[in-house]
Amino acid sequence: MNSNVTRIPTTIALTLALVSGLSGCGGNKPAEGGAGAGSAASPAGGGGGGPKPAGGTILIGHYGSMTGSEATFGQSTDNGIRLAVRERNAAGGVKGKTIELKTYDDQGKAQEAGTAVTRLITDDRVTAILGEVASTLSLAGGRVAQQYGVPMISPSSTNPAVTQIGDMVFRVCFLDSFQGWVEAKFARETLKAGKAAILYDQSQAYSKGLKDYFKKAFEYQGGIVTTEQAYSGGDQDFSAQLTTIRATKPDVLFVPGYYTDAGNVSIQVRKLGITVPMLGGDGWDSTQLAAIGKDAIEGSYYSNHYSFQEERPEVKNFVEKYKADYGRVPDGLAALGYDAARLLFDAMDRAESLEGKTLGAAIAATKGFKGVTGIISMDENRDAKKSAVIVQMKGGIPVYVTTIEPPQ
Amino acid sequence: MTKFLQTLMDGVAVGSLYALIALGYTMVYGILQFINFAHSDVFVLGAWISYTLAVGLGYAAADAEPSVLAAVGILLAAMAACGAAGFTIERLAYRPLRRAPRLNVLITAIGVSLLLQNVGQLKWFFGTQPQRMPSVLADRVLGSVAGVQVHLVDLIGAGTALALMLVLDRLIFHTRLGRAMRAVSHDTTVAALMGINVDAVISFTFVLGSSLAAAAGFLYAMKYPGLNQPAHATWVLLGLKAFVAAVIGGIGNVRGAMLGGILIGFIELFGAAYLSPHLRDIYVFSILILVLLVRPSGILGRAVAEKV
Numbered sequence: 001m002n003s004n005v006t007r008i009p010t011t012i013a014l015t016l017a018l019v020s021g022l023s024g025c026g027g028n029k030p031a032e033g034g035a036g037a038g039s040a041a042s043p044a045g046g047g048g049g050g051p052k053p054a055g056g057t058i059l060i061g062h063y064g065s066m067t068g069s070e071a072t073f074g075q076s077t078d079n080g081i082r083l084a085v086r087e088r089n090a091a092g093g094v095k096g097k098t099i100e101l102k103t104y105d106d107q108g109k110a111q112e113a114g115t116a117v118t119r120l121i122t123d124d125r126v127t128a129i130l131g132e133v134a135s136t137l138s139l140a141g142g143r144v145a146q147q148y149g150v151p152m153i154s155p156s157s158t159n160p161a162v163t164q165i166g167d168m169v170f171r172v173c174f175l176d177s178f179q180g181w182v183e184a185k186f187a188r189e190t191l192k193a194g195k196a197a198i199l200y201d202q203s204q205a206y207s208k209g210l211k212d213y214f215k216k217a218f219e220y221q222g223g224i225v226t227t228e229q230a231y232s233g234g235d236q237d238f239s240a241q242l243t244t245i246r247a248t249k250p251d252v253l254f255v256p257g258y259y260t261d262a263g264n265v266s267i268q269v270r271k272l273g274i275t276v277p278m279l280g281g282d283g284w285d286s287t288q289l290a291a292i293g294k295d296a297i298e299g300s301y302y303s304n305h306y307s308f309q310e311e312r313p314e315v316k317n318f319v320e321k322y323k324a325d326y327g328r329v330p331d332g333l334a335a336l337g338y339d340a341a342r343l344l345f346d347a348m349d350r351a352e353s354l355e356g357k358t359l360g361a362a363i364a365a366t367k368g369f370k371g372v373t374g375i376i377s378m379d380e381n382r383d384a385k386k387s388a389v390i391v392q393m394k395g396g397i398p399v400y401v402t403t404i405e406p407p408q
Numbered sequence: 409m410t411k412f413l414q415t416l417m418d419g420v421a422v423g424s425l426y427a428l429i430a431l432g433y434t435m436v437y438g439i440l441q442f443i444n445f446a447h448s449d450v451f452v453l454g455a456w457i458s459y460t461l462a463v464g465l466g467y468a469a470a471d472a473e474p475s476v477l478a479a480v481g482i483l484l485a486a487m488a489a490c491g492a493a494g495f496t497i498e499r500l501a502y503r504p505l506r507r508a509p510r511l512n513v514l515i516t517a518i519g520v521s522l523l524l525q526n527v528g529q530l531k532w533f534f535g536t537q538p539q540r541m542p543s544v545l546a547d548r549v550l551g552s553v554a555g556v557q558v559h560l561v562d563l564i565g566a567g568t569a570l571a572l573m574l575v576l577d578r579l580i581f582h583t584r585l586g587r588a589m590r591a592v593s594h595d596t597t598v599a600a601l602m603g604i605n606v607d608a609v610i611s612f613t614f615v616l617g618s619s620l621a622a623a624a625g626f627l628y629a630m631k632y633p634g635l636n637q638p639a640h641a642t643w644v645l646l647g648l649k650a651f652v653a654a655v656i657g658g659i660g661n662v663r664g665a666m667l668g669g670i671l672i673g674f675i676e677l678f679g680a681a682y683l684s685p686h687l688r689d690i691y692v693f694s695i696l697i698l699v700l701l702v703r704p705s706g707i708l709g710r711a712v713a714e715k716v
Contacts, residue, residue, distance in 0.1 A: 067529050069640045071536035107639075202686060230686045234642030236632035239418055240680035240688075243411060260538040264634035271559075292540045292634040 055096045058354065060085075060344065061120035062101060063131040063141055068108030069234060069260055072286040073133035073333055077155055078103055079326055080337030081130055084345070087321075094348045102126065106137060113137040117144040117152075126150065127354045130340050133333055134258075135159030135206040142169040149356040151363055153344055155336035156305070158282065159209045163382045168356065170363050170382045172340045172371065173305055174406075176206065179281055180213025182303050182388045182404045187252050187279060188221045190390075190402070191301075195224050196279075197250035199241055199265060201257040202230040210256035210281050226250050233261055238268050246274050258283040263292030270296040277301060285332045290396040297393050305332040305373040307389045307400035318372045329397075332373070339371035410555040415681045416674075421562050421631060423673020424569035428624035429650035430657065430665035431576065432617030438593040438660035439613055442510050445517040446497060448647020449524035450490050450618045452638055454625025456534045457486045459541050459635055467542035474546040482544060483568070483626045487619035494618025495611055503607065528638030538640075541633040565627040572623055573666050576616070580662055589613060593660065645689065649676070652696045658709025667707060671695075 062081055064074030085099045093099055102124055104116035113132055120126045121144065129145050129152040132138040138157035145152035146166040154162055154171040158179055163169050187193045196218055201207035215225050226248035229241035242265075245253065253269065255262050255278055262284050269278065280302035289297060308319050308329050318338060322330040330338075346369060348354060351362035369376040374386040387405045391398035429451050436444045461482045466472055501520050505513045529536050548560045580586035591599040592609045600606045628646075629635055636642050649672055657668025672692055679691035699706065 067536045067637075067639065069538065069637055071637065075536075232689075234636055234640050234645075236634070236636075236642065237418070237422065237677075237680075239414070240677070240685040243414065243681070260634065260636060263538070263540070264632070267634060288537050288539075292538055294540060 057098045057100045058094055058348070059100050059102060059124060059126045060341075061117075061124060061126035061129045061131075062103045063106050063113060063116035063120065063129070063137075064103065064133060065108035065137070066103070066105035068106075070108045070134060070258055072259070072288055072331070073156075074105065074108075076286075076331050076333040077131070077133055077337035079322070080155075080330065080334035080339075081341045083322060083325055083334075084338045084341035086325075088342075088345050094345050095354075099345070106132065106141075108134065108137070110136055110140040113140040114144055117141040121145070121148045121150050128152070128344055128348075128359060130155060130337070130344065132157060134204070135162055135209070136204055138162045138169075139165070139205065142166075145169060151356060151360040153340045153363065155340035156282065156333055157206075159205050160383075161205065161209075167364070167382070168360050170360075170378065172343055172376055172384050173282075173336055173373070174386045174388055175383055176210045176281075177213045178385075178406055179303055179388060180210050180215075181217040181407075182390070183254065183279055183281065184214050184217035184221055184223070185404060186301070186303070186390050186402075187218065187254070188223055191252055191277065191279075193223065193251035195226050195248070195250045196252045196254050197226045197245040197248055198228045198254045198256075199238065199245065200228065200230055200255070201233045201261060203232045204257070206281075206283060207256045207258075210283075211254070214254055214256065231257075231261070231265075233258065235261070236264060238265055239272070242268055242272050242274065246272055250276060252276055253278045255279070256281045256283065259286040259289040260292065263289050263297060266293040266296040266300065282332055285398070287328075287331070290393060293393075294396075298395075299393065301390055301392050301401065302398070303388050303390055303404075304398070305386075305388065306335050307391050307398065309400040310389070310403075314370060314372050335372040339373050339376065343369050343371065343376060411681060413554055413556040415677050417556065417558070417562060419674040419677040420670065421566050421673075422677060423670035424566050424573075425624045425628055425631075425669075426646075426650045426653045426672050427573060427666045427669025428569050428620045428627075429647065430654040430669045431573070431662060432621045433651050434654040434657070434659055434662060434665040435589075435613050435617050437654070438662075439589065439596075439610060440502075440513070442513045443517065443651070444617075445514070446501075446520035446524060447617065447621060448644060448650065449521050449528075450494055450497075451621040451625045451628075451647060451650075452528065452643045453493060453524065454486050454490045454622030455541075455629045455635060456528065456625075456638055457489050457622070458482050458626040458629050459539055460534070461485055462542045462544050467544050468540075472542065474544055476545065479544045479630075483623060486622045486626050490622030490625070491615040491619040494614040494621075497618075498611055498614040503610075525639040534638050536637055538637050539635050541629040541635055543630075543633065545630065561630050565631055568623065568627060572620060576620070577662065577666075579616075585609075585612065649689075649692050652692055655696060656699045656706055658706025661706065661708045664706055664708035671707075 064077050065071055066074045085101050089098050106112040106116045120129055129150055132141055133156045135157040138154045139162060142152055142162060142165040146168045152169050156173045157171060158173055158176045160175050163171055198211055200211040227245055229245060231238055253276055255265050262280055266278060278300035282304050284302040285304050347362040351359045364378050364382055366378045376384045379385055385406055387403050389403050390401045392401050432447045465478060497520055501516050502513055528534050545561055550558045550560055588604045588609050591604055592606055596606055653668035653672040654665045657664025675691050675695055676688050680688040
């Protein structure tokens, strides 16, 4: 008995060490080129790897879902940011200093996002932060950035609440209020839909917000929303919701969720014999949408920040470079990551110092910045006012359909 | 009527998968009195091994010809692989702690679970992306009963699950090995004194439970082909529901786990269809609370006084 008592604490300690070691590996894996392994906490200059540091380095942080159910979001964004960093360093860096990027994985979990931002600020002492994609996670990370007074630019969180956190949080994408309006307009005018049914993810702020804005705009434009059904991200069985939806005979099915779920929904939609097109938001933007949905997702539409088929020179230039570096076509998140990083460098050029408040003011003063995803001007709410594109899934790739400008 | 039949069919299909997973929880609990938290990860492993094999055999191609033989082959291979994984987990993680307090084993189980989740996400295993399970079986609509389409895949899924449960039942109640398992479950020390090789029986139990979980993984991937990535919270939730099924049926009781699994499937799907799909997880866990309050030993469980 006695020996047991002494063994308990040792074994627990060992197990905990093992467990925390594991989550350390999974949770904070720096992507290629990043400094330091799971041990991390290395000071700013420790990483190296950047070419010709004329006068030291500027460290910026990125937190994103490099693993987890929305892994392509974080990985694409990180690729876009790294491309921008490489370009900028090749052109001499910012203020004569080399840019260095540190990426932490938040696994798509809100508490991990908060931890990652805290680590970036307190351990690594980054100048500015880029991230996240999912609004729920940007809300978690943004609160920390605001608290420490470090500017954070979200490349692609579209929920309005994100920049309402405070004056240190910015975004370079459009808002869900606009995206919902775009989709409603497209459904009403192009698809000539009179009745829409909605199936949304009740566990994501993004999905709930987009659903509300779509409904409002769709009804304002004379349409009828027949039913609103909910699921929780990751659910596999939608038969109960879809049976109800089928009974209301909609002209279009609006699914403002993320790509894994949208793919799964589409399989069951078609299996149940619902043939109307599905319509989604920028959360659908991933190659995995077609990989999972296959035939079932063909013909469905979603709104996005840009299309790689657009003819603008910024787009062509970016797509070419991205393909050369990564061997695949950049999705919207890669483009937004690239834009967010370049907008940050632009603001750094203009700012007198890189101290949080000064840099934040420089970002807020951005006007007419020519990005891949359109012309970006920060409004008084630190949001970007931009156009959106609609794409349609054809032969496994999103094909450009139309661009919709914001109302004047 | 259509809705009722549809829900009934889905309930049986999903419930029999819960039952298959629940069997692994309950058998291990019956023998070692601890909850093997890594069990749901073995189920995930089964689903992803099935996917890897199906892609490896070329079923991801658009013109691949579905075949029953390949499906059976993949099922058996996944069961064998997960059986081996179960054996290894028990041998390396749990056996060294055989005489340690139960809490240590429980914590180790959580550690093994995390290990499997994170290793599964590595590039050279299954990666971080969700994937589509190729259709190994032709998804034919066999016919329609009162407006409900009967899919071949659903029928085969439920049929396989029920057949496996019958085999297990036969094994446990009608063979020498089964008697040894029941003896070890009843009293490990006395069983050892009677000449039963306790370690071998425990190993066998893990192999059996893990291969049933693998079968559930394969059938799950056939029914819901869009596989969430290996560490997705949904998998944990599925495992948890199967665990609830084991508790409701009476933990440690094999027939109870089967009953509990089907029951949970019905509660979840009928709740989602007739009350509200928003709260489907809540129905399951409410029933758990109810059962624990009214009949803590489960439906088929027998109240046993704790030996001191």
